[in-house]
Amino acid sequence: MADTMKENLSKELTALKQQGLFKEERVLTTPQNASVKTEKNGEVLNFCSNNYLGLSNNPDIIEAAKKAMDRFGFGLSSVRFICGTQSLHKTLEQKVSEFLGTEDTILYSSAFDANGGVFEPLLTTEDIIISDELNHASIIDGIRLTKTNKEKYQHSDMASLEKILKNHTDKRYRLIVTDGVFSMDGDIADLTNICRLAEEYHALVMVDDSHATGYIGETGRGTPEYCGVQGRIDILSTTFGKALGGASGGCISGRKEIVAMLRQKSRPYLFSNTLSPAVAGGTLKALEILTASPDLRKLVMHNADLFKKAMIKNGFDIVKGDTAIVPVMLYDEKRAVAMSSRFLDEGIYVIGFTYPVVPKGKARIRVQLSAAHTEKDVQTLISAFTRIGKELKVIA
Ligand SMILES: Cc1ncc(COP(=O)(O)O)c(C=O)c1O
Missing domain, CATH: 3.90.1150.10 (Aspartate Aminotransferase, domain 1)
Known part of the structure; x- marks a missing residue:
């Protein structure tokens, strides 16, 4: 050295x-x-x-992970688009979409990777990302990787958000991005007003629900359910590493055209190994358990x-x-x-x-x-x- x-x-x-x-x-x-x-x-x-639902050491999840390994092996030694997609990965994507009420889902090795890979394929210098100032580091880093325009609005301050939206009506796309639950204060984003402003200013909405998926909202569908805006969120990112068994892995879930483009162009998806079968199988079981209980x-x-x-x-x-x-x-x-x-x-x-x-x-x-x-x-x-x-x- x-x-x-x-x-x-x-x-x-x-x-x-x-x-x-x-x-x-x-x-x-x-x-x-x-x-x-x-x-x-x-x-x-x-x-x-972040073991919110107490599933990190759940015997049924451990058993499901073992069974997934017995059937699908320890690892894929490949990225998804070469030879790293098993039926298990497709099933998990489908079940996550069903659970979140979205059109499609794409898996990543972590939510950090999901947030790191979501912006660059979708946005160019013609667009703008408008981000809550207290958003998670992975959102900040994902935004850094783009050449798009970027502005921060004051934490959960709708007047500050609206002012930025008003100043950028000339942009092709305006993407508002927020954590669903902010991990330092435990507060929930004002998605009701964010969605209202998004509709008024023709913007898209992205929510990172890593600290919410599985336990926030009447049936654990997260902050869109809590705020009554399910179906109005264009992009949702979340992790399997907290309430959903706590192993690892994450995803982007949302509009099917967005997910389809990420499969083509998202760098952490294209150039990083697929989720291991044990994690995919265990996470599927976690979804089953929390839906039933x-x-x-x-x-x-x-x-x-x-x-x-x-x-x-x-x-x-x-x-x-x-x-x-x-x-x-x-x-x-x-x-x-x-x-x-x-x-x-x-x-x-x-x-x-x-x-x-x-x-x-x-x-x-x-x-x-x-x-x-x-x-x-x-x-x-x-x-x-x-x-x-x-x-x-x-x-x-
Ligand atoms: C809001 C938020 N997004 C993303 C992540 C990253 O999740 P993962 O551990 O799956 O990379 C975290 C983890 O701390 C988080 O709190």
């Missing part, structure tokens, strides 16, 4: 550690679940995974509700929302770091988020509830918050 780079990287890594920005990875020795064992801290109650989504929302009500009653400042992501606001960076490490001492795994992941002065502990948690788990968390909150003078 070139000496200058080695030296510079070592200095930068040391600086990250000194600023408290170095990300340590805790090593788990068990499957993902309501509680997990870690190499350093033993068994901990886990409130920081509405209780799972009721359970995660019940747990979230229980936690939010108790936290408000006990004097904490939480960001209110209708999802299983609950940010407990501390504002003070040091206090957020101290609090999350005190939780770990008590056998509870929650993460403190500080700048630059969240804006300066908006430090918080982000709690994520799951259908895998029992009421007792949630009560344990509430008691720990109250005890540690008093100790650190977060509440009186």
